[in-house]
Structures are given as structure tokens and as C-alpha cells.
Amino acid sequence: MSPATPQASSRERILDAALLVMRERGLANTTTKLIAGQAGLSEAMLYKHFADKQQLFLSVLRERTPRARFEADSGSESLAAGLATLVADLMAFFTRTFPIAASIFGSPTLLTEHRDGVASHGGGPATVIDGVRARLAAEQDAGRIHADADTESAARLLVGAAFHQGFLAAFEGLDAVPDAEHVAAGIVGMVLPGLPPGED
Template identity: 55%
Template sequence: MSTRDRILDAAATVLRERGIARATTKEIARAAGCSEALLYKYFADKQELFLGVLTERSPQLDPPHDLVGRRTVVENVTTLVRQLLAFYVRSFPMAASILGAPELLAAHRAGLHRHGAGPEGPARHLQAYLDAEAAAGRVSADVDTEAAARTLAGAALIEAFLAVYTGLTEVPDAEARARAIVGSVRL
């Protein structure tokens, strides 16, 4: 296993246990069995490390271009929402801690902005898929794809929050929840 992979694995564990607000790069480096200086050879800052965990150690969404024209739009969106439920359940414990510390939140927001990332990413991903399907004529032109994507992402986030809040590591019957969420939105 490469040093970078060891650092990402350690970061995923520490961030999930302590949250991004309380986790330190020193603690992550110690868990990875390396120095903090070596950690910084691979990751510029804690936000970049957090993004690495989100993109490489968390459940991912299928790329929009892989779904366009395959199966039905409802089936594809249901798949994306189910994937989003898994992603949010894994990432929520890492990110939620930052909301209680305004100065850390401001620094985190600025750091994510520098890396071109932020919490709007999942909704943008869903919108990109819906926009591509609209361009292909498979989503009605009168559907507000931005509103639909935000509604779907928001519903997935609240379901994940409820699961995490009750101590679960996944959304119960995620497939049925995803179908119900998608069924509530006009596509």
C-alpha cells in the first residue's frame, strides 16, 4: 500500500471518528504511521485531505455521461439517489462537526472554494445528469432540473442525517427510500 493510500485510510478513520473540526493533520499522520511533514507532501491542507477522503474513500455517484440513455430516467435517478444516501451517511459524521464552529466553518468554506469544491457538488452532479437527459429529450423541457436536483439531494441528505442521528451506518432499506424520494419529484 502506498504512503498516500495509508494517509487516506487513516484520514477516513480519524475524520469519521472525530469530525473535520476536531481532527488534526498531526493525528492523521500518527494514525497513518508517518510524519506530518510527509502528509503535507501528498496533501496541501486538511481540506484537500478531506476532499481526497470524499472522492477516494467514500461511496461515489455514477458519472452522468455513463447513465444518459441507459435504462429509464427514473431508474437512473433512483440509482444516483441510492448512491447519494450511502455517500451522505459516510460523509455526514466527518463534515457535521464544522457547523458548530463559525470560524472553522469560514476557514473550511474558503479552503473548499480554493479547491473548487463544496456541498453543492452532489446536487450539481444530479443536475448535470438531468440536463443531459433533457438535451436528449428524455426529461421534459419544462422540468426545472436545478430545483429537482436540489430536492433530490436534500431529501437524501435528511434521510442520511436521520440514519446517522439514530446510530445507523446506512439508511434502512435504501433502495425503497431512494424510489420514494424519486417518486416525489416530477421528472
């Protein structure tokens, strides 16, 4: 057994435990002590892998929740299909993470601490819009969206709609948006007229 194996195993256990505790208690009521206890490890072991709770939270989002593919794949799918897949992925992400993050808004002090913490690790909600905007910019570069199209507003519309659908699903106690692919296609269909193809 290599020396790295126990560390990798403990890191995975911490991430699994963090996801469970955060989903059950919300981020505001989650402590590193609770996570370490759920993982069957010491807090010292937790801090060998993660600098603080905010870094652990971001790692849970990146490694234990549905991921959106922001990269364009213009060779194998239409613009509409690619964006619909992206919106469906975002709805899945928001549905799964809303119960974790919502509790933090009940405490201004904790919210400030959390906001500063995730920002110090390069995270935060705005990164989702940045990812979608980058995806649309790549589509512009590929000539599938006109160079003058308002991709900033389009990114906000796509993310906002996905977030709201995720919120509604989480509010109903669901783990996913019902008929997510159809809902995502409808959202994209309303945004696409504002993203005309590039000129030949």
C-alpha cells in the same frame, strides 16, 4: 520496485488514516498531526501529498466514501431507475460523511476556514446539486425530460431528500439508510411528475 510505489503506498495510508480519525473525532477535532500519527508517517510526508487539511478532506470524500454516478446511462436503464440509483448513492454518501463534517458547524471560525479552504480546491456542498443538475440536463438532451422542466428545483429536491435520509441514518448510528433502494425509488417517484418526457 518502482520509485512511485512508496509514495502511492504512503498516500493510501494517509487517506485510510484520515478517514478513521475524521469519523472518530469529526473534522473540527482532526489535525494533520493526528492523521500522520495514525498513518505511522510524519506530517512532512502528509504535506508531500496534500496541500492542506481541506484538500485531504476532499480526497477522503472522493476516494474513501460512496460515490454517486452523475453521468446518464440512457441506453441501459429507465429514467426512474437511473435517478433512484443516483439518490441511493447520495444517501450512502451523506450517511457516511455526516459524522465527519457535522462538528465543523460548532465553530464559526473553523467553518469559515474550512469553507474557504474547500472552495479554493473546487469543492463544497453545492457541487452535489451541480452534479445532479448536470445529470438532469443530460437527460433533457437525450429527450427523456422535457426541455422546459424545472431541473434546478428537481435537483434540489432529490439532493435534499437524500441528505435528510442520510442525516436520519447517521443520527441513529447506522452506516446506511435502511431499505435504501425502496426509499430512493419513492423519492424519485414523487419528483418524476415534475419531469415530463420530452416531446417527440
